[in-house]
Amino acid sequence: MATNPSWILRSHPSAMPTTENWALEDRPVPEASDGELLVKTLWLSVDPYMRGRISPAKNYAAGFKLGDLMLGGGVGEVISSGSSDFSPGQIVMSDYFGWQPFTVVPASSAKLVATTDAPMQAALSYLGMPGLTAYFSLLKTARPKQGETVLISAASGAVGQIAGQIARIKGLDPVAVAGTDEKLEWCKALGYRAGVNHRTSADLVADVTAACPNGVDVFIDNTAGPIHDAAMLNLNAFGRVVVVGTIALADRFDQPDIGVRHLRRTLITRARIEGFLLDDHASEYETALAD
């Protein structure tokens, strides 16, 4: 029996997850039945949405139970195939890779990964979920107009780094919020015009004002938290806020988020604040990847 060391959820974290929340267990290499693929894991993606899946709280993605194998997006090589659509040696992407060397995934969840145009792991980043999230949240949900200022939090993250580049390509004025000066420098190299370091800022509202002298027209909110306040207080009339993530709340995931509520500001600016989940846009992935 070949070993297949596998990460198993042992406890639900109550604040920030630690390695104590998982156990590494040796499991047998599984076999693919009809409609399944046995894949060898080459790349795994650890994404913010997983924080919700390891919480017992109700969420948009079904949660893991204690003792469950951790699953997530991955890219791997087909070792054996129970589907006429795939054959051994092909590289595929699926959202159901186990955190283990050898996994069985449903063939229906797998997509062939082209390895000629980009590194295969791009299927987990700019050609995959984060890239599509950036594309649809910015262009479809926020509906920016030419020249508008787009503030993006977690700007150097998987979604933000793509959103800033899309904003630049589409003739918008992207401004980054990130947690180190190095990240901000990198953001500028990618196309962001300006940036705000939310960790060293003494006055986040004023720093966003300085970085966005024409105000904020669109805010791609990957974080919630104090950056959300700074964006709301700089929001122009008819501003749009797309709530893509709430990673600033990761250490208090099971507690309500207490803070300033911007309902009057929402009224006064006639802002539109909209929650975003990528799955809602699945029918348009191909159009987006072609754009």
Place this chain on the structure above:
Amino acid sequence: MATNPSWILRSHPSAMPTTENWALEDRPVPEASDGELLVKTLWLSVDPYMRGRISPAKNYAAGFKLGDLMLGGGVGEVISSGSSDFSPGQIVMSDYFGWQPFTVVPASSAKLVATTDAPMQAALSYLGMPGLTAYFSLLKTARPKQGETVLISAASGAVGQIAGQIARIKGLDPVAVAGTDEKLEWCKALGYRAGVNHRTSADLVADVTAACPNGVDVFIDNTAGPIHDAAMLNLNAFGRVVVVGTIALADRFDQPDIGVRHLRRTLITRARIEGFLLDDHASEYETALAD
């Protein structure tokens, strides 16, 4: 000199306004110059937006300064006219009536009031600003679909009583939130299916759940405050919240509204939360009144 007792703003209220915030001063009856009308006040409207105008805080409507004559929506008779569009004896509506018996208003602000189809004061309620607010906030901003549940706060108020009737006429399922059982009974007589008394409720979230067994698809929020929480926690996927008013915050107008922030819930439900001001829809008033 005929007397013209006039209400003058004496101080900016810091919480709920009191009569101490105004002084009654005798002023001369003014005269209409070119482009103006001298009107005799018949009806004045006291509306929630005025709370913002008597605050020194930045707001969507320009604020009054201390010593200013209070102005607001009114209906009155033209006494003398400096405009070829109006003649003495006509009944007009304007948003610039002083709180005084005789006022000069800009002729450009005046609209002739038809007194045949409805009482003239309807120009300040269902045929005026509150009626148009109900119409556009519900039908245009929230964009409800047939059969959807529409929760409306301040349901017996100027906007809410109209919004509930429009919802009923348009095949929606309106549910009222109001502060007394008498108001709720009246709401039901107007067409609301069910109601929640937010003052006597021991558990507003549960009571909204009971009144909206299929969840809340649209929330017309005239109040903010705890009713907003109860609506957000009952909001269905792709729910829409229109922030029309924040009257629950009237006693802490100059302080930030501290409470639960529903950003994660906004994300999970993919809610759309949008601020509403009637002025943005001015070009469509005639279409709305005809509907």
